Amino acid sequence: MLYTTRMPDIYYTVAHRDQKEIDSFKTRYEKFDIARIAPLFLSALGLHVSNIKPSTSWGSSHVIYFISALERKDVLVFRANLGFNKKPEVMMKVEQLICEEVEKRNIPTNKVLYVDISRTLYNFDFQIEECLMGSDIENNFKGTKAEYDEMSFSLGKYIALYSKIQFNKFGMFDENSVQRNVLEGTKNSFFEYITVCLDEDIAYLVSSNVISSLKAQTIRHLFDEYKPIINSVKKGSLVHHDLADHNIFFQGKTITGMFDWEAAVVGDPVLDLASCPTWRTFYPREKILIDGYKSITPLPNHFQEKMNIYRLRTMLWKMVFAIRMNIVTDARKQKFYEALKPFKLT
Numbered sequence: 001m002l003y004t005t006r007m008p009d010i011y012y013t014v015a016h017r018d019q020k021e022i023d024s025f026k027t028r029y030e031k032f033d034i035a036r037i038a039p040l041f042l043s044a045l046g047l048h049v050s051n052i053k054p055s056t057s058w059g060s061s062h063v064i065y066f067i068s069a070l071e072r073k074d075v076l077v078f079r080a081n082l083g084f085n086k087k088p089e090v091m092m093k094v095e096q097l098i099c100e101e102v103e104k105r106n107i108p109t110n111k112v113l114y115v116d117i118s119r120t121l122y123n124f125d126f127q128i129e130e131c132l133m134g135s136d137i138e139n140n141f142k143g144t145k146a147e148y149d150e151m152s153f154s155l156g157k158y159i160a161l162y163s164k165i166q167f168n169k170f171g172m173f174d175e176n177s178v179q180r181n182v183l184e185g186t187k188n189s190f191f192e193y194i195t196v197c198l199d200e201d202i203a204y205l206v207s208s209n210v211i212s213s214l215k216a217q218t219i220r221h222l223f224d225e226y227k228p229i230i231n232s233v234k235k236g237s238l239v240h241h242d243l244a245d246h247n248i249f250f251q252g253k254t255i256t257g258m259f260d261w262e263a264a265v266v267g268d269p270v271l272d273l274a275s276c277p278t279w280r281t282f283y284p285r286e287k288i289l290i291d292g293y294k295s296i297t298p299l300p301n302h303f304q305e306k307m308n309i310y311r312l313r314t315m316l317w318k319m320v321f322a323i324r325m326n327i328v329t330d331a332r333k334q335k336f337y338e339a340l341k342p343f344k345l346t
Contacts, residue, residue, distance in 0.1 A: 010172070011197040011313075012241070013091070013263060014061075015321035022324065024084050025061050029054060031082055032063045036122065041078075043121070044114045044128060047071050066131070075131050076113070083124035088117035090175040091262045092127050097183050098238065098261045101165050107158050108132075108249075110259035132257035138245035138280065145283050147253035152285045154255050155243065155276070156292020163237040163269035163297070170236045170266050171196070185266035191230045193267060194313055195223055201316045208323050210336075215345060219312070222343060226309045229302045236266035243272055244279035269293075270300065274310035278318065278335055308342040315339035 010016040024031075038049040047069035055064035065078045081089050096112035103109055114128040141148065169185030171193030177184050187193045202216045211219070223230075240247075241263040249257045265271075273293060277286040290299070300306070315336045322328045340346050 009196055011193070011201075012317045012321075015317040015324070016197050016200075017061075019324075021061075021084050024082060028061075028063050028082055032080065032124075034065065037065065037067065037078060040122065040126070041067065041069065041128070044116065045069075047076075067128075077110075077129045077131055078126065079129070080124050080126035083119070083122075087175075088119055089125040090117060090173070090178050092125050093117055093178050094173045094183065094264065095127065095261045097178065097181060098264055101183075101238070102162055102258075105161055105165070107161055108255055108257040109261075110257055132249040132259060134249045134251035134256040136246050137248050137250050137282075141245070141250065141282055143253065148281075148283050149288050150253045151248075151250060151255050152281075152283075152288040153292035153295075155248070155258075155285075156273070156289040156294075157296050158255070158258065158292075159240075159243075159269060159272045159276075159289075160293045160296035162240070163272075165238040166235050167238070167266045168236070172265055183266075185236055189231050190233050190236065190267050191223075191227050193265065194230055194310075198223060198313070198316070201320050204320050204323070205316070210319060210323070218343075218345060219316075222309065222312070226305065229305050230268070230309065232300070232302060233268040237269045239265050239267045239269060239271050241265055241272065241275065243276045245281065268306065268310070270303065270306040271310045271314075274307045275314040278311060278314050278339075280331075312339045312343070 034052055037052055041047045041049050048071065049067055050070050051068035053066040055066065057064060060079075062079045062081055067076045067078050069076065079092075093115050096115045099109050099112050103111065110129050110132055112127055112129045115126070116122065117125040119125070137151070167184050169187055170190045171185045171187035174184050174186045185193070187196075199220065202211070202220055205211045206213055206216045240258065240261060242260055243258065247258060247260040248255055249259070273286075273290060276289055277284070293299070315338075318332065319328075319336050322332050337346050
């Protein structure tokens with residue numbers, strides 16, 4: 001089963017990129033010429049670069065550098081691709097527009113200072129953003145369960161707050177509209193988005209001997225059965241879609257910023273609640289996350305049914321990703337099997 005880059009007909013960018021692009025990430029730092037960074041910063045922001053330090057993050061598809069400049073005391077973050085695709089990476093601009101909307105509501109997030117996806121001066125796309133205060137939870141949290149629970153409760157509140165940011169249509173953001181600084185989806189219903197790449201994902205898991213053909217048919221029919229529930233959301237909300245601890249900065253027991261909005265879509269906020277605990281956490285998060293959400297807004301009708309079907313959709317693409325990246329573990333398998341349990345498919 002081959003995945004090809006067919007924006008916006010990709011469900012989850014990380015999982016559904018084509019293989020040539022994924023393979024290019026392994027040598028991205030060797031192929032990127034850092035000598036271009038200093039003149040770029042001077043022309044973009046009028047800053048004179050004094051130091052460049054590469055990120056040690058393994059999971060990004062971008063090159064990421066921490067930049068010091070003579071005119072600023074803080075360190076800035078530079079993210080760029082290799083210009084692998086002929087089309088610009090519009091999600092870099094989407095991220096900037098989203099962060100501006102999120103920041104207006106006093107929700108902690110990263111601040112993007114500059115984006116260039118024009119491919120005029122440079123043959124790649126890039127962002128310049130401010131560093132968040134603190135450090136990411138996944139690699140740096142050493143606190144207590146009570147402190148972690150407090151952050152999980154806050155995260156639930158933030159999901160409820162940014163879900164009040166709504167757009168027209170559903171799914172991934174329309175690239176042409178983004179060029180006009182307008183955010184709107186590409187699908188007429190949320191079901192249309194949820195089922196993007198669904199057949200490909202299921203077929204991939206069959207070919208990888210993760211599920212049987214019979215079970216694959218049952219899973220596919222489930223989504224059709226749940227279509228009225230999925231489409232019960234009539235107005236699409238902002239969905240982060242990647243609320244892993246490595247995308248959340250903290251200090252003490254306070255979240256200082258949620259970042260990496262490149263997987264964001266227009267959809268049902270329950271998708272964030274359902275997918276969030278599928279990421280690795282230090283302590284169980286789901287109940288406290290939902291409590292935080294409920295402290296801001298009531299749960300919708302068919303809440304548990306939505307949680308079940310959205311979690312299953314999440315684990316389908318995650319298993320595909322794990323196999324493609326050769327990072328299948330017992331823990332990832334267990335999360336996949338748990339997503340099947342509500343439907344008695346284990």
